[in-house]
Amino acid sequence: MSIHTHTHIYKLASKLHVQSGYTVIFFKYLICKNTIYTFIVPFLISMLILCQPHLLLVSVEIFLQALEDGLKRADADPSVKAVMICGENGKFSAGADIKGFSSPKRRGIALGPIVSLIERSEKPVVAAIEGVALGGGLEVALGCHYRIAHVKARMGLPEVTIGLLPGAEGTQRLPRLVGVPAALDMITTGKVLCLVIPPKGVKICSLPDVDALFCNSIFLPPGQPLGPRRLSLKPVPKLPNMEAFLSEALVKVKKQAHGCLAPELCFQAVKAATEQPFADGVRREQELFNVLLTSGQAQALQYAFFAERAVQKWTTPSGASWKSASPQPIHKAAVIGLGTMGRGIVTSLVKAKIPVVALEQDLEYLNMGRKAVMFLLEREAMKMEQGAQTLDFHNPARLQFTVDFDVLRDVDLVIEAVFENMALKKEIFHKLSRICKPGAFLCTNTSALNINEIASATSRPQQVIGTHFFSPAHVMKLLEIIYGHHTSPTTIATAMQLAKVLKKVGVVVGNCFGFAGNRMMFPYAQQAVFLLEEGSRPEAVDQVIEDFGFRIGPFRMSDLAGLDVGWRSRKGQGLTGPSLPPGTPARQRHGHRYSPLPDLLCENGRFGQKTGKGWYQYEKAGGRTAKPDPWLHSFLSQYRDTHRIKTRFIDQEEILERCLFSLINEGFDILAEGIASGPEHLDVIYINGYGWPKHRGGPMFYASTVGLSRILAKLQKYSEAHPDVPGLQPSAFLKKLVAMGNPPLKEWMSYLSRPNNKL
Numbered sequence: 001m002s003i004h005t006h007t008h009i010y011k012l013a014s015k016l017h018v019q020s021g022y023t024v025i026f027f028k029y030l031i032c033k034n035t036i037y038t039f040i041v042p043f044l045i046s047m048l049i050l051c052q053p054h055l056l057l058v059s060v061e062i063f064l065q066a067l068e069d070g071l072k073r074a075d076a077d078p079s080v081k082a083v084m085i086c087g088e089n090g091k092f093s094a095g096a097d098i099k100g101f102s103s104p105k106r107r108g109i110a111l112g113p114i115v116s117l118i119e120r121s122e123k124p125v126v127a128a129i130e131g132v133a134l135g136g137g138l139e140v141a142l143g144c145h146y147r148i149a150h151v152k153a154r155m156g157l158p159e160v161t162i163g164l165l166p167g168a169e170g171t172q173r174l175p176r177l178v179g180v181p182a183a184l185d186m187i188t189t190g191k192v193l194c195l196v197i198p199p200k201g202v203k204i205c206s207l208p209d210v211d212a213l214f215c216n217s218i219f220l221p222p223g224q225p226l227g228p229r230r231l232s233l234k235p236v237p238k239l240p241n242m243e244a245f246l247s248e249a250l251v252k253v254k255k256q257a258h259g260c261l262a263p264e265l266c267f268q269a270v271k272a273a274t275e276q277p278f279a280d281g282v283r284r285e286q287e288l289f290n291v292l293l294t295s296g297q298a299q300a301l302q303y304a305f306f307a308e309r310a311v312q313k314w315t316t317p318s319g320a321s322w323k324s325a326s327p328q329p330i331h332k333a334a335v336i337g338l339g340t341m342g343r344g345i346v347t348s349l350v351k352a353k354i355p356v357v358a359l360e361q362d363l364e365y366l367n368m369g370r371k372a373v374m375f376l377l378e379r380e381a382m383k384m385e386q387g388a389q390t391l392d393f394h395n396p397a398r399l400q401f402t403v404d405f406d407v408l409r410d411v412d413l414v415i416e417a418v419f420e421n422m423a424l425k426k427e428i429f430h431k432l433s434r435i436c437k438p439g440a441f442l443c444t445n446t447s448a449l450n451i452n453e454i455a456s457a458t459s460r461p462q463q464v465i466g467t468h469f470f471s472p473a474h475v476m477k478l479l480e481i482i483y484g485h486h487t488s489p490t491t492i493a494t495a496m497q498l499a500k501v502l503k504k505v506g507v508v509v510g511n512c513f514g515f516a517g518n519r520m521m522f523p524y525a526q527q528a529v530f531l532l533e534e535g536s537r538p539e540a541v542d543q544v545i546e547d548f549g550f551r552i553g554p555f556r557m558s559d560l561a562g563l564d565v566g567w568r569s570r571k572g573q574g575l576t577g578p579s580l581p582p583g584t585p586a587r588q589r590h591g592h593r594y595s596p597l598p599d600l601l602c603e604n605g606r607f608g609q610k611t612g613k614g615w616y617q618y619e620k621a622g623g624r625t626a627k628p629d630p631w632l633h634s635f636l637s638q639y640r641d642t643h644r645i646k647t648r649f650i651d652q653e654e655i656l657e658r659c660l661f662s663l664i665n666e667g668f669d670i671l672a673e674g675i676a677s678g679p680e681h682l683d684v685i686y687i688n689g690y691g692w693p694k695h696r697g698g699p700m701f702y703a704s705t706v707g708l709s710r711i712l713a714k715l716q717k718y719s720e721a722h723p724d725v726p727g728l729q730p731s732a733f734l735k736k737l738v739a740m741g742n743p744p745l746k747e748w749m750s751y752l753s754r755p756n757n758k759l
């Protein structure tokens with residue numbers, strides 16, 4: 001990241017000044033890279049500029065001062081006829097430095113008055129937008145009298161995604177420009193829009209042509225008054241049914257927010273634009289901005305933004321890292337097994353334009369899988385068409401279905417996605433290692449099984465890696481990437497690159513039962529069932545967890561995923577079923593507390609949604625509307641009587657703490673064992689794979705906000721009450737951190753004595 005000097009800015013500015021009589025102020029803000037988005041911005045105006053995309057620069061204070069000075073100078077200089085604001089090196093602006101919002105020093109800086117100053121300029125000011133114009137960057141453009149944009153420019157007000165609102169008058173100007181429905185949509189969701197197809201009549205020209213366009217007065221007709229170009233002076237376009245529209249919109253915003261404050265406050269700010277004059281609306285915007293800025297939610301969301309980027313920089317305890325390992329290209333991939341996971345994985349690969357071979361064991365399964373994949377792809381193609389994109393999947397060079405392993409000879413990577421059965425997986429990997437070309441990577445989609453054991457069935461364990469997708473695999477963003485003893489750094493780098501290409505968040509973790517995500521999930525799910533044994537109900541537990549912000553509570557989730565999945569795994573582990581030694585106490589395994597409740601439900605044919613009955617009842621098999629089930633309530637009473645469990649009332653606090661603190665507790669053990677390289681990894685896993693509310697920053701961040709001493713004290717209390725539950729016994733690492741005085745999350749890993757325990 002470099003910062004150009006003022007001299008450089010003015011050297012470039014004066015060069016253009018000499019040539020054409022116009023001043024250019026270079027807009028300095030942030031470095032960023034390219035990504036593609038797919039929507040049309042309604043406020044793009046009559047002309048597009050084509051030029052090479054590059055990077056741009058950071059400097060908030062310098063930028064604001066330079067902008068103010070430059071504007072004043074341009075206004076005072078009679079030889080200057082107009083001002084153009086553009087980004088340096090091909091990017092307009094990614095907005096303010098997000099790190100600055102948590103620094104008290106930065107809080108005094110106000111972009112709003114500068115945007116007003118731009119708008120008040122007596123000389124026409126043009127925003128020339130290339131690359132991205134996001135957040136404060138777009139607000140600057142809204143203050144300009146004209147906006148011109150590169151055909152691939154991406155624009156948005158993503159402040160809501162970091163827990164804020166566009167606080168530089170953006171919530172007041174955007175509705176005046178694009179109308180309330182479009183402005184509300186952009187501001188409350190933070191979606192980034194992109195002009196994919198130039199509208200009819202749009203002229204595409206090169207950057208030097210802009211000068212010519214100015215000179216030819218196409219763009220700035222001489223003597224044209226600027227008043228009508230000043231958005232703050234325009235009324236907000238009226239809707240015939242504004243009140244009804246706004247109340248419906250609020251219901252939608254609240255429903256999608258799951259307890260996150262920012263979308264609703266964004267809504268309130270836009271609503272103020274419809275009810276109050278511009279200046280009053282700006283004051284309201286400021287009030288709401290300050291509420292958000294000081295809310296813990298903004299800090300959590302900003303932490304999550306950087307955590308997602310931090311996990312890209314993976315390391316392993318043996319010293320392998322993203323810095324030294326290069327990914328291999330994947331020109332063609334294969335997926336083995338077209339069950340629920342395999343279908344989603346094939347769909348993901350096709351969407352990422354990676355040619356795929358989809359393999360099943362026999363023609364019957366292949367045809368079923370093909371039909372399901374085609375159905376998913378048709379749906380995805382329809383969604384993409386709305387964004388003017390296409391999805392080519394009818395071409396056999398892009399997607400081929402087969403039962404013949406020999407077809408896998410030339411693929412670069414295989415993802416095996418068959419049942420969670422070690423013997424079956426080993427058999428497949430043995431076969432793959434014989435058939436696939438020597439350089440091919442062999443990935444297993446498993447949620448818990450031992451990667452080393454699977455790799456041992458091959459002659460190339462260095463190319464074997466776990467790729468744990470989350471269901472539905474073409475939707476969920478998380479890809480947990482598990483390295484084994486022998487997995488090479490190149491294999492890890494290739495799996496991480498695959499995640500990126502699939503537009504997923506890859507998180508590298510070590511090998512243990514359940515890896516990081518599911519291992520933390522086990523004590524959480526276990527506590528949920530224990531709470532039922534002790535007196536609670538599925539709907540009460542789910543409600544507490546959903547009120548916390550999870551999309552779905554543990555019992556609704558279990559019904560959705562299918563209770564039979566866990567049942568099969570527990571039978572495999574000898575915890576239930578025919579291999580359970582006779583005389584094993586019903587509620588104890590290996591000396592620890594065990595609940596047979598989920599097994600009993602399965603024995604009663606209650607597998608969840610698929611059978612129409614599980615922890616809840618559904619309207620029919622395959623139904624989705626969960627209703628509390630009186631049968632289950634009386635079954636629970638009988639169960640408690642049979643096992644002489646005294647029913648007691650369990651309050652919301654206990655439900656929340658036992659479920660979440662046991663999950664967090666496991667997280668500390670995972671960190672201590674080096675399975676994950678930092679708390680950020682666990683947080684990114686939980687936000688992207690398990691529906692943890694992002695505005696709470698992930699479980700480990702949440703623990704840091706609750707306070708480690710409180711978590712420890714509560715775990716101690718609960719483990720005293722339930723000494724036979726290991727998941728409640730406080731982790732040694734948690735105890736150590738409390739003893740060290742509760743250091744900030746960033747420092748946690750430095751309290752472990754492994755050599756490379758830093759991110």
Ligand SMILES: CC/C=C\C/C=C/C(=O)SCCNC(=O)CCNC(=O)[C@H](O)C(C)(C)COP(=O)(O)OP(=O)(O)OC[C@H]1O[C@@H](n2cnc3c(N)ncnc32)[C@H](O)[C@@H]1OP(=O)(O)O
Nearest residue numbers: 032033034035094095096097098111134135136158168309
């Ligand atoms: C003083 C003004 C007061 C108030 C009004 C203004 C408010 C705002 O502007 S709030 C900020 C609004 N902007 C955003 O939310 C944009 C966030 N960034 C992105 O969406 C993306 O980074 C991108 C689309 C701009 C680029 O994506 P991509 O090409 O995939 O690159 P990365 O995401 O990996 O980012 C590269 C690198 O840049 C860092 N970064 C990006 N944006 C910001 C930012 N706004 N503040 C600080 N840092 C940013 C990002 O963390 C990466 O850093 P590392 O390489 O170190 O990981």
